[in-house]
Every structure is written in C-alpha cells, then in structure tokens.
Amino acid sequence: MIFDVHTHTNLSSCSVNNIHEMIDIANHIGLDGICITDHQTMDIRNDIKEGPQENGVVVIIGMEYDTPGGDFLLFGPYEHISTDMDAGSLLNHVGVTGGIAIAAHPFRTDRPVNDRFLGKGLTTVIESINGRNSDIENVKADKWNKKYKLAGVGGSDAHTPGELGTVVTRFSMPIHSRGDFIYALKNDTYHPEWRVRQESALSS
Numbered sequence: 425m426i427f428d429v430h431t432h433t434n435l436s437s438c439s440v441n442n443i444h445e446m447i448d449i450a451n452h453i454g455l456d457g458i459c460i461t462d463h464q465t466m467d468i469r470n471d472i473k474e475g476p477q478e479n480g481v482v483v484i485i486g487m488e489y490d491t492p493g494g495d496f497l498l499f500g501p502y503e504h505i506s507t508d509m510d511a512g513s514l515l516n517h518v519g520v521t522g523g524i525a526i527a528a529h530p531f532r533t534d535r536p537v538n539d540r541f542l543g544k545g546l547t548t549v550i551e552s553i554n555g556r557n558s559d560i561e562n563v564k565a566d567k568w569n570k571k572y573k574l575a576g577v578g579g580s581d582a583h584t585p586g587e588l589g590t591v592v593t594r595f596s597m598p599i600h601s602r603g604d605f606i607y608a609l610k611n612d613t614y615h616p617e618w619r620v621r622q623e624s625a626l627s628s
Contacts, residue, residue: 425456425595426619427605428588430488430497430528430551430579436462439583443472446588450481453589457482457599459579461497463490464507475601484605488528489514494537496547497526497579499606511538515546524609526577529554530568531561542572549609552576553616555591556583575609578616592619 431446432439443460450458458481460468466487474485486499493511500523509517518525527550530537541547552565553576569576578591595614599605608614 425599426454426592427457427459427595427599428455428580428582428591429459429577429593430461430554431458431582431588432462433460433468435465435468441582441585443468445585447477447479447481447483449585449588451479455481455589455592457484458588459484459486459605461486461488463488466503469503482600484602490535492535493541494530495528495535497528497551499524499602499609511541512546515541519546524549524606526551529557529561529581531564539568542568542574549575549577551579553578553591553618555580555587575614576616577614589619592617
C-alpha cells in the first residue's frame with residue numbers, strides 16, 4: 425500500500441489544505457492512504473472519520489509534535505497529549521503508551537533532531553525523505569538511517585494540494601486503521617520513494 429505519511433490540513437496555520445479535497449486528490453493520484461499530521465493537534469478527527477473513506481482512501485490521524493529537540497510524527501492514543509513536553513519526555517511517553525514516533529525532517533535548520541535519541545533507541549523510524557527538504561537534508565537523513573540501522577519512511581509534508589503524494593512510503597502489508605499503521609511501522613518491511621504525480625488524472 426502506498427501512503428503519504430506526512431501531510432497537513434488547514435488546522436495547521438502553515439497549510440491551506442482542505443481535508444475533503446485531500447481525500448479526493450489522493451484517490452485521483454493513486455494513493456492508498458494519507459496520514460494527517462497537523463502541528464500539535466489531532467482535531468481533524470472532528471471533521472473526518474478515521475479509516476477507509478467512501479472512495480477507498482485510508483485516512484490515518486496522527487500529529488506532528490514540535491519540540492526544541494526536534495519534531496516527531498506521532499501515531500497512537502495522543503488526542504489529549506500535553507503539548508509542552510521536551511523531546512526526551514515525549515519519546516519516553518510514546519514508548520510506554522504503545523505508539524510510535526517518527527523523527528521528522530531531522531536536519532531542518534530550525535529544531536533539528538538530536539541524534540542522541542536515535543542512539544538510545546528512543547525512536548527507531550526516521551523520515552529519510554521529506555518533500556520539503558533540500559537534497560542535502562535528505563542525504564544527511566539517509567546517512568543516519570544507515571548509521572543507526574533505522575527504518576525509513578517518506579512523506580510529502582504537504583501544505584498545499586500540489587504537494588500531496590510527491591513523496592510516499594510503500595508498505596507490503598494491508599493497512600486499514602491506526603492500529604494497523606502502527607503495527608506496520610514496527611513490524612513491516614517498507615521504504616520511502618519519490619513519486620511523479622500524474623496531473624492528467626486530476627483533470628479527468
């Protein structure tokens with residue numbers, strides 16, 4: 425299954441994406457699913473039912489959690505999580521609550537991820553390709569993958585409709601729920617990839 429694991433709706437102040445438009449676009453460009461990872465909130469759950477939509481696209485709700493020690497894509501029971509934790513406290517919390525934290529765009533100049541969290545095994549998945557990263561930032565992230573033997577995902581980090589699906593993660597197992605997604609991240613074989621959008625599909 426092909427998922428864009430890092431996207432934002434207009435609940436993030438930096439994004440203009442409408443959730444219903446995103447679901448339609450995802451279907452037209454051949455995605456099996458999208459993960460909604462708005463900054464510090466999972467409130468999109470009030471606008472959309474998580475899981476398979478009428479057109480077959482699976483919506484998984486997570487969160488991009490911003491800390492001074494880096495940003496993390498969280499998936500788990502975090503609808504009411506405190507939003508003022510530091511990176512270490514956050515990752516420990518995720519570890520004991522059965523969720524998963526992905527180190528997001530770890531080499532961004534603002535709030536880069538501290539690699540001590542990787543060395544301690546507090547997060548085992550890294551966003552090794554981010555659609556808004558520079559080439560150098562993605563290359564550095566991939567080197568971390570190899571150094572720490574991490575699993576790598578890819579996400580567009582879409583803030584506009586045209587960015588959706590430009591970077592994806594390809595999973596080998598079926599995913600229909602948040603629980604499936606977390607299980608896949610912890611157990612499946614998957615890989616990130618760049619993807620050329622078929623714009624002609626959007627006008628058909």
